[in-house]
């Protein structure tokens with residue numbers, strides 16, 4: 001096929017992008033979005049500081065714009081993200097009582113998932129809970145500090161109870177290198193969850209890379225996690241200066257692992273990127289395809 005999503009679909013996969021509601025009025029942006037991608041992830045609109053800005057007050061409007069537009073076009077939707085230490089309103093991060101936080105977290109998960117039930121095929125239930133460096137332990141956060149290591153399991157159990165039809169994912173960055181302590185920490189958690197029947201269906205590898213692209217062992221990492229009995233997904237791919245080899249290697253790593261169910265790039269044009277100055281994406285600021293676009297398409301067998 002001659003487009004990213006259509007080519008990915010030929011192997012039962014998706015090729016998606018992060019989407020910003022504020023750009024849906026930009027014709028260049030939406031033309032590429034609808035031509036190239038068969039999955040979308042709201043870039044910011046489902047984060048806690050947008051969707052439950054004050055306790056019990058839910059604002060689904062911005063995310064609904066993205067979700068309703070995508071479902072109308074047959075594009076899948078990844079929900080991002082239910083429990084994250086960042087973009088957290090101060091009314092949550094300032095909670096000091098464990099049972100209050102537990103109730104607030106479970107209500108947030110349940111309310112948001114109920115609203116999008118049947119429209120979101122995979123949720124980043126918990127995002128970036130592991131610390132960088134170190135020995136694979138969790139990072140400090142209000143969730144970790146008050147609820148302990150078990151908060152991740154609690155979040156996944158609440159999510160399964162809210163929407164049994166959605167894939168429940170753990171999502172993180174810097175877990176692409178098999179030898180990294182952080183990767184091993186996440187691997188041990190997923191292995192433990194599967195052993196104890198804690199509901200988890202997939203692991204998201206954000207894949208925010210420097211110019212060198214993925215670590216040599218990236219495919220091994222994907223394969224080893226998949227062997228635990230979960231899907232793996234590349235969830236936020238962008239690569240500094242968008243080298244063709246690095247994009248080829250990233251896409252091939254997924255294509256070579258059966259349970260790698262899809263790839264999402266973290267934005268459409270370089271100018272849409274959170275790291276715009278590094279020109280990390282597949283389309284330039286004018287919406288023209290870059291060499292990295294052809295590398296990604298070719299790596300999936302497209303022309």
Ligand code: G3I
Nearest residue numbers: 018043044047080086087127128173206208236266273274
């Ligand atoms: O919406 C407000 C706007 O009202 C305000 O005027 C403006 C200036 O303060 O800020 C706007 O919010 C910004 C938001 O993006 C929407 O543009 C926030 O400041 C800014 O921090 C936020 O950055 C996002 C970042 O996550 C933090 O949430 C990036 O767009 C987004 O690409 C980035 O994505 C994250 C993933 O969610 C998780 N993995 C890492 C990835 C990159 O950091």
